[in-house]
Amino acid sequence: MELLRERRRLTVVEIxxxxxxxPETVRRDLVELEQTGALRRVHGGAILLDNEHGIPGLAQRTRIMAEEKTAIATAALEHMPTSGAVLIDAGSTTGRLADLYPGGPQLVVMTNSLPIAITMAGKPGAAVYTTGGRVRNDTLAEVEMLTLRALDEVKVDVAFVATSGITVDHGFSTSDVSESAVKRTMMASATRVVVLCDHSKIGTALFSRFARIDAPDLLITDSGIGAAQLAELRGAGLDVQVAEPV
Structure with missing residues (x-):
């Protein structure tokens, strides 16, 4: 744990x-430590958790899997319309999408993320709305009644949604019920739903499910996904796009 606090992420091989x-001893130890809430196991290792919800804060999540998130966001740009309306969910990978968006003729953007709103407000042609609502300290995401009410009153072409976990059995999930409710309402407000998720979250089931495995129109993940995982997701009826490194 001392080493993990220094490096924030470790692989099984390094430990x-x-x-x-x-490696078998390491994996058993990581399982025990994960149960205490000290870390989260990811593909090939573990990352440090440092908040009460068991999910890394926004600044920490932005640093984790940075190259993979850039690849996913770059691929997601292909699905961003040049006009019309989109929803962009709070998250580090969706935040990267906002960073990379070059601007367009006329696009209405609604988001429940304060950082994403600020980023998109600087893009040419973007008319930016926030959902309103209570701002969570760790994720800077707007949640609860005002957020849900705003989302219930709009219809958009595409919703770009983040997730903290994906399994075939449990579907798409996050640890916070209020964020889960926002994601569910976003999906209902969109004609097309694209989920952005790096491979480390695949195989993780968290407390609050917001969608079953075949609910989104598309999942974009990175090339770190295992062949068996990819086959399992596609076999469950999920369309998966694997983003190649940029």
Whole structure:
């Protein structure tokens, strides 16, 4: 845990070599530590958790899987209309999409993320609306009644939605019920739903499900996804686009 606090992310191989134990021992220890809420296991290792909800804060999540998130966001630009209206969910990968968006002739953007709103407000041709609502300290996402009410009154062409976990059995999930409700309402307000998620979250089931596995129109993930995971998701009826490194 001391090493993880220093580096924020460790692989099973790094831990095994550092402490001269087998990878199997490391994996068992990571399972036990995850159960205490100290870390989250991801593909090939673990990341540090440092808030009460068990999900890294926004600044920390922005640093994790940065290259993968750039690849996913770049691929997502293909699905961003040049005109019409979109919803952009709060999240580090959706935030990267906002960073990369070059601007267009005329696009209405609604978001429940204060950082994304600020970013999109600087893009040519973008008319930006926030949903309103209570702002969560850790994610800077707007949630609860005012947010849901605003989303219930709009219809958009595409919703770009973030998720903290994906499994075939549990579907798409997050640890916070209020954020889950926002994601569910966003999906209902959109003609097309595109979920952006790096491969480390695939195989993780969190407390609050906001969609079943075949509900979104498309999942965009990165090339770190395993072949078996990809086959399982597609076999469950989910359209998956694998973004290649930029």
């Amino acid at each position: 095994s070599e550092r402490f001269q134990v087998t």
